[in-house]
Amino acid sequence: MLLKRGIAVSPGVAVGPAVVLGVETFRIPSQYVRVDAVESELDRLDRALERISTEIGENEQIAADRLGAQYGAIFAAHGQLARDASFQDEVRAYIRKKNYSPEFAASRVIRKYTKALQEMGNPQMAERAADLFDLEKRVLRELLGQGRDELKNLTDPVVLLAKNLTPSETASLDRSKILAFVTEGGGRTSHTAILAGALELPAVVGVGRFLSDVAGGETVIVDGQRGELLIDPDEETLADYRRRAEARRTESIRLQTYRDVQPRTRDGERIFIMGNIEFPEEVGHCTDRGSDGVGLYRTEFLYLQGDAEPTEEEHYDAYCKVVTAMAGRPVVIRTMDLGADKVSDSMRRGIAGHLDSALGLRSIRLSLQNLPSFKTQLRAVLRASAFGDVRVMFPLVSTLLELRQAKMVLADVMEDLDEEGIEFRRDIPIGMMVEVPSAALRADDFAREVDFFSIGTNDLIQYTLAADRADPDLANLYSAGDPSVLRLIRWVVEAAARHDVPVTICGQMSSDPKFLPLLLGLGIRQISVTPHVIPELKDLAGRLEVAGCEGVAAHAEGLELARDVENYLRDEVERTRSGRPEPDDRAALVRPKSKRSDHWAGAAR
Amino acid sequence: MSDERNTAASDVATCTVQVGNPDGLHMRPITLVTQAASRYACSVSISKGETDADAKAMIQLLTLAAACGESVTVRAEGPGANEAVEEIAALISATSPD
Numbered sequence: 001m002l003l004k005r006g007i008a009v010s011p012g013v014a015v016g017p018a019v020v021l022g023v024e025t026f027r028i029p030s031q032y033v034r035v036d037a038v039e040s041e042l043d044r045l046d047r048a049l050e051r052i053s054t055e056i057g058e059n060e061q062i063a064a065d066r067l068g069a070q071y072g073a074i075f076a077a078h079g080q081l082a083r084d085a086s087f088q089d090e091v092r093a094y095i096r097k098k099n100y101s102p103e104f105a106a107s108r109v110i111r112k113y114t115k116a117l118q119e120m121g122n123p124q125m126a127e128r129a130a131d132l133f134d135l136e137k138r139v140l141r142e143l144l145g146q147g148r149d150e151l152k153n154l155t156d157p158v159v160l161l162a163k164n165l166t167p168s169e170t171a172s173l174d175r176s177k178i179l180a181f182v183t184e185g186g187g188r189t190s191h192t193a194i195l196a197g198a199l200e201l202p203a204v205v206g207v208g209r210f211l212s213d214v215a216g217g218e219t220v221i222v223d224g225q226r227g228e229l230l231i232d233p234d235e236e237t238l239a240d241y242r243r244r245a246e247a248r249r250t251e252s253i254r255l256q257t258y259r260d261v262q263p264r265t266r267d268g269e270r271i272f273i274m275g276n277i278e279f280p281e282e283v284g285h286c287t288d289r290g291s292d293g294v295g296l297y298r299t300e301f302l303y304l305q306g307d308a309e310p311t312e313e314e315h316y317d318a319y320c321k322v323v324t325a326m327a328g329r330p331v332v333i334r335t336m337d338l339g340a341d342k343v344s345d346s347m348r349r350g351i352a353g354h355l356d357s358a359l360g361l362r363s364i365r366l367s368l369q370n371l372p373s374f375k376t377q378l379r380a381v382l383r384a385s386a387f388g389d390v391r392v393m394f395p396l397v398s399t400l401l402e403l404r405q406a407k408m409v410l411a412d413v414m415e416d417l418d419e420e421g422i423e424f425r426r427d428i429p430i431g432m433m434v435e436v437p438s439a440a441l442r443a444d445d446f447a448r449e450v451d452f453f454s455i456g457t458n459d460l461i462q463y464t465l466a467a468d469r470a471d472p473d474l475a476n477l478y479s480a481g482d483p484s485v486l487r488l489i490r491w492v493v494e495a496a497a498r499h500d501v502p503v504t505i506c507g508q509m510s511s512d513p514k515f516l517p518l519l520l521g522l523g524i525r526q527i528s529v530t531p532h533v534i535p536e537l538k539d540l541a542g543r544l545e546v547a548g549c550e551g552v553a554a555h556a557e558g559l560e561l562a563r564d565v566e567n568y569l570r571d572e573v574e575r576t577r578s579g580r581p582e583p584d585d586r587a588a589l590v591r592p593k594s595k596r597s598d599h600w601a602g603a604a605r
Numbered sequence: 606m607s608d609e610r611n612t613a614a615s616d617v618a619t620c621t622v623q624v625g626n627p628d629g630l631h632m633r634p635i636t637l638v639t640q641a642a643s644r645y646a647c648s649v650s651i652s653k654g655e656t657d658a659d660a661k662a663m664i665q666l667l668t669l670a671a672a673c674g675e676s677v678t679v680r681a682e683g684p685g686a687n688e689a690v691e692e693i694a695a696l697i698s699a700t701s702p703d
Contacts, residue, residue, distance in 0.1 A: 080663050132667070
């Protein structure tokens with residue numbers, strides 16, 4: 001068994017035979033042969049190798065005659081490789097001793113050597129692997145003969161493994177025959193990731209080199225949640241994953257029934273659960289699950305495609321797609337939230353300093369220094385606001401001055417649109433992310449100047465604890481359960497309530513079910529989450545009572561360590577799910593019930 | 606070409622040479638080496654460091670990954686060992702396979 005890790009881009013678990021695409025387009029139909037077929041399979045191998053040898057010999061002659069001896073020699077090398085006695089012996093040994101099929105055995109042997117070549121750390125030698133892949137291709141083509149089985153003719157569902165997938169390749173795949181994707185290349189925003197997400201297939205990308213470690217037909221497990229690929233798993237692991245995949249299927253069928261359910265607590269409090277999206281294509285995941293809106297539409301992908309800055313029309317088209325699909329439900333569009341390292345050269349003009357720093361020139365700070373680009377985005381947002389409930393949100397606001405500047409630019413753009421006679425929603429709600437501690441601490445001041453808050457816990461945790469969220473060594477420090485984080489959230493929620501400003505929580509914290517009772521207890525009624533957890537959260541909300549949640553929050557706030565908070569919340573959710581009653585002493589901790597309950601509806605107009 | 610050569614009574618020969626081809630021991634020189642080695646009845650091996658490859662097995666030679674200037678040892682045992690080592694060492698140290 002071999003474990004490979006990559007970037008988890010689309011959740012779910014799949015178990016199935018591997019199809020390796022890109023290096024070979026052949027599918028090995030069976031891994032084993034019957035014991036009594038071994039001799040005839042060995043004959044089949046010999047005949048195939050003989051034909052290859054003859055074919056290569058002919059090619060060698062043709063190339064030598066037409067192009068010169070040195071070109072013929074390329075084929076001579078390939079021919080020699082096919083006739084190589086030690087190679088043939090190894091393949092035969094696999095067929096004889098392990099009952100492998102000739103296809104699987106040959107693939108296995110060749111992969112062993114290509115892997116060795118690639119691991120030498122010598123780029124020249126790694127390229128030699130191409131010669132071996134070429135041999136594998138020939139052998140498989142010959143062995144499979146007319147029965148050659150390409151991706152288009154799949155009969156049973158498979159796990160697709162590839163170096164990279166082009167969008168057209170992916171689009172032409174038979175959805176019912178592909179269980180999951182894993183690619184060597186790609187990132188969170190690669191096409192494969194987008195498509196896997198849109199198709200809701202489990203997917204892992206950016207694994208790095210692994211194709212030479214797996215032979216076609218071998219059983220693999222893809223865990224799209226953890227970002228793992230398990231090659232040739234042992235029986236125990238396999239059984240465990242099959243159970244999990246089955247449980248997940250059963251659960252997702254049950255949760256589908258939540259589509260038309262309005263999320264409410266057991267005592268009738270309405271909870272608004274919205275979706276976070278990055279690509280317009282993802283809006284379907286929200287509508288399919290009866291989302292109350294798009295609580296966070298990240299617009300960064302527009303800036304990451306190609307070298308040029310996105311045009312107003314590109315922004316506008318993307319926004320309109322989402323706004324139209326949400327049919328009147330709120331869509332919160334967040335303006336560009338990138339560091340200077342991610343934007344095009346034209347936007348970065350004249351900027352010095354550390355481009356990739358989380359504490360640097362990024363997000364709203366960058367927008368305010370690149371007014372033409374900022375205005376382009378705001379124009380598109382405003383134009384889209386004519387078609388639905390669009391709200392605009394500024395990220396990473398840390399001072400009042402920044403907020404006022406951003407609002408001023410927005411007012412300028414409105415004026416321009418007015419002059420041009422272009423329609424937009426004049427009273428478009430304006431909000432800000434609360435993700436810098438300075439903004440959280442001054443929530444009272446900010447609340448006077450915005451229509452809504454959205455607490456971005458990912459950055460708020462990072463900045464509060466001074467812990468880089470991408471640094472695995474700081475995983476213990478970076479915790480949503482840290483008392484300092486809870487205190488800031490409580491502070492922001494109370495300040496917002498004083499000014500009648502609704503608060504949403506977006507970020508990973510709200511997508512994690514164990515935090516739901518805490519957040520409800522802190523007074524949060526709106527969350528924006530990864531779309532696929534919406535049904536689960538609806539289900540959980542229905543099992544909670546506001547008073548109980550307030551008790552949970554009060555108890556959690558009394559704990560001193562992040563670890564204790566997280567453990568406590570985990571136990572609480574387990575208890576709720578299993579339907580055990582609350583401990584009696586909880587009532588003593590309950591805070592007075594807030595008179596305001598429907599923040600989100602209050603912001604609508 | 607050769608910096609060391611021993612010939613024992615029982616027809617064993619060894620010779621250490623440096624790879625001459627600028628691209629190292631890649632497909633083309635390996636093809637020539639295996640073709641040459643296959644003509645001899647004796648066993649011929651080529652080793653680099655700890656790794657040992659049968660000179661008649663192309664796939665094994667490939668994984669030796671011997672780069673230009675690296676030293677490899679050719680060893681033959683059996684009838685014609687001397688001639689085999691001489692011919693193969695010459696092929697490996699040649700700057701061009703042709």
